[in-house]
Amino acid sequence: MHIDPLEKKWAYVILAMAGLFVLIIMIDAIFHSINPPSNVETINSTSLHLSEEFAEDNLGVQVDDKGNITVRIVAGRYGFYPKQITVPSGTPLTFRWASMDVIHGIHLPMTNMSTMIIPGYVAQLTTNFPKPGDYPLLCNEYCGMGHDHMWSSVKVVAKEHWAAPVKTASKGDSSHE
Amino acid sequence: MNDTEEKKLALSHMWIAFGAFLIASFMGAYQVLERSGFLPAIESSRVYFASMSSHGVLMAYVLTVFFIPGFGYYTATTSLKQPVWNIKLAWAGFGVSLLGTVLAAIPLLTGAASVLYTFYPPIMAHSLFYIGATLLLAGSWVWCVIMIVMMGQWKQANPGQPVPLAMFATVSNAVLWLWTSVGVAAEVLFQLIPLAFGWMDTLDPGLARTLFAWTLHPIVYFWLIPAYTAFYVFVPKQAGSYILSDELARVSFIVLIVFSLPIGFHHLYMDPEQAKGWKLLHGIATFVVTLPTLLTGFAVTASLEIAGRLRGGKGLFGWIGTLPWRNPMVLAMILGLLMLMLGGFGGIVNASYAMNAMIHNTAWVPAHFHLIFAGTTVIMYFAIAYYLWPILTGKPLFSQNMALLQLWIWFIGMTVLSTAWHILGLLGQPRRISSVQYNDPLTLAWDTFELVMIVGGLMMLGSACLFVYNLAKTQLNTTTEVYKGEVEYAEPIYPVTRLPEFLNDFKIWHWVIAAFMFISFGYPILQFFIIETFGSSAWGY
Numbered sequence: 001m002h003i004d005p006l007e008k009k010w011a012y013v014i015l016a017m018a019g020l021f022v023l024i025i026m027i028d029a030i031f032h033s034i035n036p037p038s039n040v041e042t043i044n045s046t047s048l049h050l051s052e053e054f055a056e057d058n059l060g061v062q063v064d065d066k067g068n069i070t071v072r073i074v075a076g077r078y079g080f081y082p083k084q085i086t087v088p089s090g091t092p093l094t095f096r097w098a099s100m101d102v103i104h105g106i107h108l109p110m111t112n113m114s115t116m117i118i119p120g121y122v123a124q125l126t127t128n129f130p131k132p133g134d135y136p137l138l139c140n141e142y143c144g145m146g147h148d149h150m151w152s153s154v155k156v157v158a159k160e161h162w163a164a165p166v167k168t169a170s171k172g173d174s175s176h177e
Numbered sequence: 178m179n180d181t182e183e184k185k186l187a188l189s190h191m192w193i194a195f196g197a198f199l200i201a202s203f204m205g206a207y208q209v210l211e212r213s214g215f216l217p218a219i220e221s222s223r224v225y226f227a228s229m230s231s232h233g234v235l236m237a238y239v240l241t242v243f244f245i246p247g248f249g250y251y252t253a254t255t256s257l258k259q260p261v262w263n264i265k266l267a268w269a270g271f272g273v274s275l276l277g278t279v280l281a282a283i284p285l286l287t288g289a290a291s292v293l294y295t296f297y298p299p300i301m302a303h304s305l306f307y308i309g310a311t312l313l314l315a316g317s318w319v320w321c322v323i324m325i326v327m328m329g330q331w332k333q334a335n336p337g338q339p340v341p342l343a344m345f346a347t348v349s350n351a352v353l354w355l356w357t358s359v360g361v362a363a364e365v366l367f368q369l370i371p372l373a374f375g376w377m378d379t380l381d382p383g384l385a386r387t388l389f390a391w392t393l394h395p396i397v398y399f400w401l402i403p404a405y406t407a408f409y410v411f412v413p414k415q416a417g418s419y420i421l422s423d424e425l426a427r428v429s430f431i432v433l434i435v436f437s438l439p440i441g442f443h444h445l446y447m448d449p450e451q452a453k454g455w456k457l458l459h460g461i462a463t464f465v466v467t468l469p470t471l472l473t474g475f476a477v478t479a480s481l482e483i484a485g486r487l488r489g490g491k492g493l494f495g496w497i498g499t500l501p502w503r504n505p506m507v508l509a510m511i512l513g514l515l516m517l518m519l520g521g522f523g524g525i526v527n528a529s530y531a532m533n534a535m536i537h538n539t540a541w542v543p544a545h546f547h548l549i550f551a552g553t554t555v556i557m558y559f560a561i562a563y564y565l566w567p568i569l570t571g572k573p574l575f576s577q578n579m580a581l582l583q584l585w586i587w588f589i590g591m592t593v594l595s596t597a598w599h600i601l602g603l604l605g606q607p608r609r610i611s612s613v614q615y616n617d618p619l620t621l622a623w624d625t626f627e628l629v630m631i632v633g634g635l636m637m638l639g640s641a642c643l644f645v646y647n648l649a650k651t652q653l654n655t656t657t658e659v660y661k662g663e664v665e666y667a668e669p670i671y672p673v674t675r676l677p678e679f680l681n682d683f684k685i686w687h688w689v690i691a692a693f694m695f696i697s698f699g700y701p702i703l704q705f706f707i708i709e710t711f712g713s714s715a716w717g718y
Contacts, residue, residue: 151617
């Protein structure tokens with residue numbers, strides 16, 4: 001093999017560089033649990049309204065007995081249901097998304113709240129919004145001619161001003177089940 | 178050797194490629210104007226998404242699937258000095274791809290296949306679109322087979338000799354394309370066509386995206402390898418220099434094809450149908466595929482430095498000024514490498530696993546891939562065309578000055594367009610919207626960058642027109658002046674006389690690729706048949 005000594009040095013430099021990037025990503029993934037949304041869970045998207053979890057009454061923000069906050073939202077052409085939610089800042093929030101029709105994607109710009117919503121799967125992610133404010137929630141996967149109009153907003157209020165919605169899962173009216 | 182027929186074959190392929198390119202360039206310019214919202218009169222999501230679907234298909238699939246075989250056939254015949262094996266078959270492949278293009282174009286241009294170039298189900302196009310796409314692909318497989326056969330024939334006739342680097346690179350791309358296209362072919366044949374024809378009621382969009390991800394990354398290297406081939410085998414010669422290391426160039430091509438395949442899940446980081454361990458595995462391997470690009474960047478820049486110093490350049494940077502900047506091939510590579518650096522930086526951000534959440538499906542993503550594709554890849558297609566046109570047509574290039582101007586405008590337009598586009602992505606603008614309908618303060622920051630994008634987009638359209646005009650004028654020129662040049666390949670500094678078989682053949686690499694693909698895609702595909710999944714029926718748009 002004819003390898004220029006400088007090229008050999010360069011090969012070591014790029015190996016070290018790629019190795020460093022990989023190392024940082026692995027440390028974050030393994031020790032700090034920083035991962036993309038990857039909770040593989042299937043659901044029948046054609047009958048979300050009949051499912052217990054994504055029935056209309058159970059959508060939106062819910063707090064369980066231990067104080068954990070879960071937000072369930074259904075995406076469908078061309079909107080998000082419920083249309084608006086209010087969540088506290090600086091608090092871990094678990095979002096669970098399901099599509100009732102085609103592929104959608106969601107992103108809250110300037111935050112890491114991003115996931116694809118694939119019909120047949122529940123997209124789940126946990127995040128935390130440090131700053132209060134009104135955040136637009138945009139569909140970011142082409143879903144049809146009305147795609148441009150598919151957006152909504154998330155209101156983040158300071159933790160101390162936030163109150164849990166009155167209606168919670170445990171108090172759901174049994175007649176809807 | 179009389180290669181009249183090969184020249185005709187190459188020219189026919191390239192004219193289809195550049196014809197598609199010109200049409201798609203006009204669509205690109207229309208899109209950048211439409212989406213800005215400055216011209217309410219032309220706003221129409223129907224026209225926009227039909228145009229965007231056609232632009233993507235023409236650029237990503239038609240331009241490449243014609244240019245690459247056209248260039249490949251002529252490289253094979255000139256580097257091996259043997260006629261194209263079974264040229265009738267080659268023409269048949271060309272015909273099949275052309276038929277496929279026409280069949281797919283009908284629904285695309287009439288708005289019956291506005292599913293974008295990624296055609297993610299369950300949104301479905303007219304069935305003709307899938308038939309057309311399949312034929313386009315099938316025609317290109319003919320080219321792969323011919324390249325592999327020709328290398329085999331040459332090796333038999335020249336036992337123990339190293340296969341010329343130009344041919345080795347070309348065959349690496351043929352091998353890559355065969356492996357690459359398996360994913361999308363499976364998706365189209367087993368999911369999309371059966372659903373489009375009603376033979377199946379539902380399909381699993383998660384499986385479809387997984388199969389598409391199989392193809393979606395290596396296809397980028399299929400597009401890029403001709404550019405790298407020109408970096409190694411044309412540019413040093415044009416600059417009056419040598420290849421730094423023939424063997425390491427081969428290593429780069431091998432690592433490119435082996436590691437561009439098992440890494441497609443970096444397109445699925447934000448998807449719910451694959452688990453994090455698989456995403457991390459693909460993410461790590463993605464960083465391996467940066468190595469051959471970084472190695473290539475070093476080696477070809479070193480070739481330029483040698484050229485600059487041979488031409489009297491002194492000092493640390495003095496060699497840059499003495500380079501033959503007026504040679505279109507040399508200029509295109511310098512500009513292409515600059516865009517590769519910018520695009521590569523953005524790519525590392527995309528590849529960085531959880532960080533992907535910040536830019537996923539934002540305007541940042543098309544900004545990134547336009548830099549690598551329209552930037553580095555297509556600018557080298559231009560340079561290759563400028564170099565080959567006089568050889569293929571037998572007439573001198575119509576205007577070298579116009580060629581140089583065209584390359585500069587393309588570079589500046591691309592830089593302007595993609596800088597604004599990247600910023601829009603960071604400001605939260607989604608890709609794939611035809612207009613801004615969000616009644617939110619966030620969008621106030623977007624207008625300036627939309628305007629800048631229009632400037633860049635129009636520059637690129639102007640450049641595209643100059644390019645095709647120059648080629649057409651060259652060929653239609655009635656001058657009596659005859660161009661007698663032939664393709665000249667660069668020589669390595671240290672000629673290679675013997676090579677280990679793994680650097681001179683792809684047999685062993687097929688096994689390595691098969692093993693990697695089994696590891697990285699085996700279970701992720703199998704899982705759809707193990708867990709309980711729910712299909713989706715077809716949707717219009």
